[in-house]
Amino acid sequence: MNPFRTRPNPITDDGDGDGFSFCGNCAFAGVCHAEGYDKPALKELHCLVQHVGPYHAGTLLFREGDPFNAIAAVRSGMVKTFRVDAAGREQVLGFFLLGEIIGLDAIHNGRFPCNAVALDTVSLCRFSFPMMATLATRMPGLQTQLFRLLSQDINKAAAMAGDFSADERMAAFVLSISRRFANHGFSPNRFALSMSRTDIGNYLRLAAETVSRVMRRFQNEGLLHVDRREFEILDMARLQQLALPLLRE
Amino acid sequence: MNPFRTRPNPITDDGDGDGFSFCGNCAFAGVCHAEGYDKPALKELHCLVQHVGPYHAGTLLFREGDPFNAIAAVRSGMVKTFRVDAAGREQVLGFFLLGEIIGLDAIHNGRFPCNAVALDTVSLCRFSFPMMATLATRMPGLQTQLFRLLSQDINKAAAMAGDFSADERMAAFVLSISRRFANHGFSPNRFALSMSRTDIGNYLRLAAETVSRVMRRFQNEGLLHVDRREFEILDMARLQQLALPLLRE
């Protein structure tokens, strides 16, 4: 049920004859390059990776309160993490794209503070966190990268906590997705999202109707073109200007 | 100027004949107890501590963009971290009380993403972060605690990012302060804050006037008594109920 608890598959090669190739997209790629692919420690890092999935859209990857054993990097697809409050309203904490790390917020209590669901077909790289922490002891670069990733998530969460207008939030959201796609060699101007308007709204703390209205206005003003869940950015500069209060990197 | 960059004082005993006594309030206290006070590694941890301060109210401890060298634990007083956006509006990221760790959000970029100011007379324990990371390599308990503290800050920031009413935010704020004081043996029902209404508003993403109005209503409803900056909680249960959507620990 919970792929973070089980060990469904042994490590499998991606089938392209190079077991390391997929790693170029991973948040730990920098560690690998810094250490050099030939070091024994790096082999250990790869040894504790488990490829899990694919999971189809809607699969619950873990549930709030589940014991925390592992973090995971997205190998393909998109993941949404969220909580449901007593009133039944859903709070989306984050969307996770290729290479991004899920589960860092679970370290604190040893339990996941949120649920995670696959938004489309998702494959993950699962890292046992106790093993990773032990390895980080002998691999300072890995420790540093873990600290950085954790620290980065603090900043991401803090950015969302500011009080910004619907326009600012929407612009920042579209830009953030654009940049994260671009980081992996995809077009920064055209991309498809897997989440619903409701998901976007719950993430941005806006009603789904407001998301729809802001998008409409952005289209009317020539900022972007939206066709269902496919986005095209038409005026990157103005989007950046709008998102300025919210984005800083 | 920036106490996080300089080394004003060598370690000094608190004057009570026990150099470790102040540590009971520190976020790293758990590490010390777990490791045992006699271990050499623990001595090293204490060796990299620098007592800095006191700083008087209003002193800028670091500034957005300053290079990051060290984290710090609050030894006495209260600290506010904040950013100022292009429009000149101040966003308060956090208030730091006795024993709480400042600067974890700076690891990511190697620069402080925010400013920090003393709200009253403040003393700190400064920890060189590079040295601490190195030490964490030989001291798994310290590494674990650092991971935990970072992860905790993600959750704190995420909690602030939800869309909650002014009442919920205010109740959660008062309760949070109360609990943090209580953790150090102070009364959970009576405490004095060092920050202004404006600071509270900028932290809770509310106008200062709204903070004032909510407090007035809380007083009228018998939830608490407020005299200038002194607070007394009169109905803990109802406050907790109000804060429920926001607080979870």
Add this chain to the structure above:
DNA sequence: CGTTCTTTTGATAGCTCTCAAGTCGCGTGG
């Protein structure tokens, strides 16, 4: 080709902000 979910669009209400004025506390100086 109907069913269902998502998305859009419109009308209205509500929460909080903004602007403005007044009050209070406190330090300064007469």
Add this chain to the structure above:
DNA sequence: CCACGCGACTTGAGAGCTATCAAAAGAACG
């Protein structure tokens, strides 16, 4: 000791942004 002045805080009135409610249009699914 008291008057003054400044900053913090409170209180009120009105506006604005976004949420909510409602309904229709559109895509996806079998």
